[in-house]
Amino acid sequence: MSPLLRTALQVFLSLLFAPFAWGLIRFLKSQLSGRSGVSPFVSYAQIIAGFRKENLIPPMSSWAFTGTPYVVLAASVFLVFSLPLMTLGGWASPFSQFLVFIGVLALADTFRIFGAIDAGGVIGGMGASRQMVITALSLPTLVLIFSAYALKAGTTTIDGMLMSGLTPFGQPFLLLVVIAFILIALAENGRYPVDNPETSLELTMIGEALTFSYSGPYLAMLEYAAMIRLLVFMMLLANMIFPFGLLLPNGSFQSILVMILCTLLKISIAAGLTALLESTIAKMRFYRLQEYLASAFFIALAGLALVLVTEQIL
Template identity: 45%
Template sequence: MTTIVALILQLVLVLLLSPLTIGLVRWFKARLQGRLGAPPWIVYTALLTTLKKQHVISENVSWVFRFVPFAVLGMAAFLVLSLPLLFSNGGLPQIDLFILAGVLSLGSVFLVFGGLDAGTAFGGMGASREMTIAALVEPVALITFSAFAVVAGSSSIQDVFGNGMSVFSHPALVLSFAALVLVALAENARYPVDNPATHLELTMVHEAMLLEYSGPYLAMLEYASSIKLTVFLVLLGNLIWVKPSAALAPEAIGLAAAGILSTLIVGSFALALLESSIAKMRFFRLQEYMSVAFFLSLSGFILVFLL
């Protein structure tokens, strides 16, 4: 019973906070770039408005196009339910890092299907790029997660991210943590891999796949990507200073929720700072990014054994 209550609490909290993350990133970015910026909570109204709007469905699409938003948002919900975000043993106890990597890939795969189904060149371009990124990020994610698993002594996600293991308590993880940051940037289509604020064909990856979607489906897909960003920020935060609550007591939950909120604020500020200070990479230079990430994760793994 307590598990179910914990799961619902975690689900509600993350689902409520995730649009705020996107809003905060945009607001910080605007401030850092000398603009006034829209208030962070405008994302909520934007999502609700999109949800109420009429669908425009292309005449050229098949069932796959309609199935994609459900699959992508479903995978995002799976992440929220199975990871230790608010509670240290939140979610299914048996979810391990391989399933996490697999579910992340599954989400990308469906997004790619959606991008290709309408048959426009934009969607195809985004799909091809996204698939390349997803295919090359998956090994990096696996190796990085494994390094954490070796240190934690268990491959269970709860033991890796939920038990208060941090970069400070295990300095050997510093390279793996850096690799995980690169994975998070690539998975969430942020700088320097993708520019989330653009609709220019040369630069966009994630947005190009959403181009055909409108109304509730668009809202679902955007919501899914905000959930994914939130989850990644919280996971990274767990590795630095935040501890998920171990029990279902009000003070502990309050502390953990405050931890999540502070992670999101600091994380979105860091992300905005990064996106304001570097340029997006040309897509064909991502080879270097991916190689750096791959060898960083590999050296992180080796470092775990050396130290």
């Protein structure tokens, strides 16, 4: 199967599974708290309904408000286009470099913040300020995480890192890297303990505050982009720990089926663990996040130092 076809398949499946992954976490959280919860597939209806609604535009807003949903969604689509989520050696694998990944994440975050502030409301600015601090402090940690991985794998493309077959089981130092990645993934996707994605309390909002002034199709686009981003992090983490079930360059028709099944399995496990985590821990106060983000930074730095030392001394 050609690289272009495999990449197209990955993009299609990622865009298809993203609302499911989001809905599954919500469903499992409800189950864990003793409620029946809504079906995981309601997310699809939510997005489609959003696309059909009317847009409410704040009178003081500018091109930044209307342009934001497009840029944020395009950034998310670029991530599923370039990263090795379901296939290795895809057509856009040269762009799976970790600095491109981090740069595109930063671009999306920046525009989300622009959109929130441009509405001129009382909540958007507060959320923007908080999100900006999280972004500013978590992106350097992501660089350290992938630098440690890259040192060991000998390549800076995430595609190449996964191809190298390194796992935390075979390389214990990667355990630190994976822990730091989990911490940052939770922060970047606005999950517990950093943020509550389902809160209706304005004063504690971070991610929700950014989309507070959006409605209709623009809100649907932003929510869809957030779902895709969550799927990206889930799949990257799953592939870092279990780099199997990925479609390879010489993959057959059967391997496509295996890949789809493995992807669904990975999504289910990641969603289950996220739901479990969110049901068992409390949200952290915002002004304690410095400890959380600093911990992630130093864990990643320790991972990096461990690679340097183990590779050169041992």
